[in-house]
Amino acid sequence: MSILAARNAGYFEERDRLADQIRAGGPFLCCGQGTSRIGLADGVALSAPGEAWDYDPSALTLTVAAGVPLETVEAVLASENQRLAFEPPDMRGLLGRAGAPSIGGVLAGNLSGPRRVGVGACRDFCLGVEFIDGRGQVVKNGGRVMKNVTGLDLVKLMAGSHGTLGLITEVSLKVAPIPEMSATLMIEGLGEAEAVQALSTALGTPFDVTGAAHLREDGAGGASRTLIRLEGFENSLRYRMGALQEALKRFGDSDILWDATANAGIWQAIRDVSRFHAAGGDVWRVSVKPSEAAALVQALDPLDVIYDWGGNRLWLLTEAGSDLRAKMAATGTKAHATLIRASDATKRRLGVFHSDNPVTARLAAGLRQKFDPDQKFNRGMMG
Known part of the structure; x- marks a missing residue:
């Protein structure tokens, strides 16, 4: 058709x-x-x-x-x-x-x-x-x-x-x-450094992981959750999920969520950063090496955090107006922070996008000169 x-x-x-x-x-x-x-x-x-x-x-x-x-x-x-x-x-x-x-x-x-x-x-x-x-x-x-x-x-x-x-x-x-079936392996109660290790271990297996995230305790008594998604044909999925559970047993007991509606809801909430929708404060998106993610989060001490992409992407909820990039610079960790949600005044003061290094900035300016020499489009958005 x-x-x-x-x-x-x-x-x-x-x-x-x-x-x-x-x-x-x-x-x-x-x-x-x-x-x-x-x-x-x-x-x-x-x-x-x-x-x-x-x-x-x-x-x-x-x-x-x-x-x-x-x-x-x-x-x-x-x-x-x-x-x-x-x-x-x-x-x-x-x-x-x-x-x-x-x-x-x-x-x-x-x-x-x-x-x-x-x-x-x-x-x-x-x-x-x-x-x-x-x-x-x-x-x-x-x-x-x-x-x-x-x-x-x-x-x-x-x-x-x-x-x-x-x-x-x-x-x-x-x-x-759309795959025939989706399932999520969940480990509760892991600390953030150990959770990232579990996610990295899962991503290093041959079982085709399509989601790797970690959520802190929810503030209502719920334990932290480390979540790993697999998808595919049912027979293959059940075999791979069992093998993944065995590969991660050193991180503790795990449960497998097979319900299609529950799985869709979990990953839609992570996708849309639903946890921060009603929360006050600024929201930052940070890219960092997974091996350095937990230590960086500990140093930044945000109000809340969502680990996605195995720890490569962090969603951070911070006090309104706080300069997360300055705190990041003080840690010496190489990371990239984009200010996603904040007041216009905070965006003007801190900038939405992370400043490029001089080489990248020259390349970006050269491209804009070629495609938009009079800077007609979205002036000031990315430098």
């Missing part, structure tokens, strides 16, 4: 209108469907066109206009028992925003959930991209099928660019079948 809908004159007319607008004016704020922006860019709001589709379930490929809501994409894929394997999060609850996240916004932020530790990030599933650069030119790169391509890989460049290089108008993605 191939779904071909609304890739018609309306889409091209809207894209060309946006190109004319960009060519003639500026500055602009690439804001997707109006959910939120974590930076402080100013300008006229631009939204990418929507309702363009080219979906072939048999080929596991999807091309869609960047303005199409993520939930619409996921619903269409689910109707064919398929999904976006990289598990993009829904950040509305964390940020306290309305609107519908768009698929273009997912690519612009390279948004990837817990399954990234096993299958890769958003950028790894993007086959092609179309965008409008700062000169008002429509640029296309990559393709719509899974094959090798040559030349500069602008697809990877646009992933995580946060709209600073151009307005994404269309995205082509690899999709994946």
Whole structure:
């Protein structure tokens, strides 16, 4: 079955209108469907066109206009028992925003959930991209099928660019079948250093881990939980889960959660950082070597923490206005911190994104000069 809908004159007319607008004016704020922006860019709001589709379930490929809501994409894929394997999060609850996240916004932020530790990030599933650069030119790169391509890989460049290089108008993605079954191994009561060791051990096995997270005690008397997810065909999954349980027995007794609804709820909560939705304070996302994660958290002493990706990604809840990067620098640990939720005043004072080293900063500035020489897009968002 191939779904071909609304890739018609309306889409091209809207894209060309946006190109004319960009060519003639500026500055602009690439804001997707109006959910939120974590930076402080100013300008006229631009939204990418929507309702363009080219979906072939048999080929596991999807091309869609960047303005199409993520939930619409996921619903269409689910109707064919398929999904976006990289598990993009829904950040509305964390940020306290309305609107519908768009698929273009997912690519612009390279948004990837817990399954990234096993299958890769958003950028790894993007086959092609179309965008409008700062000169008002429509640029296309990559393709719509899974094959090798040559030349500069602008697809990877646009992933995580946060709209600073151009307005994404269309995205082509690899999709994946939904597995038959999912299960989670849970160990309760581990300290954070030992939990990261358990996660690293699990990720070092051949059992195809697709989720590796640790949650502190919940404040209501519940013990800490170390969580490891496996997915696949039932017979294979039951064998691998038993073998994983044996491999982790030195960390203590474990339980296996087989219920599909419970499993989905656990990992959706981790994906969307639900634990911090109603909590006061700032939220930081930190990337660090897993072997250094627990020691760093101990030194930073946050109000709460979620370990994801085996400890490679940390979600930290801190006192409002606190300078986490200054505390990190004092530890000497090499880590990267992004300020996800805070007041506008705190964002202005501390900056949303971690400052690049001089070499990376020069490369980033050079790229922006090539794609957006007049700095029309998202000024001040990433330096």
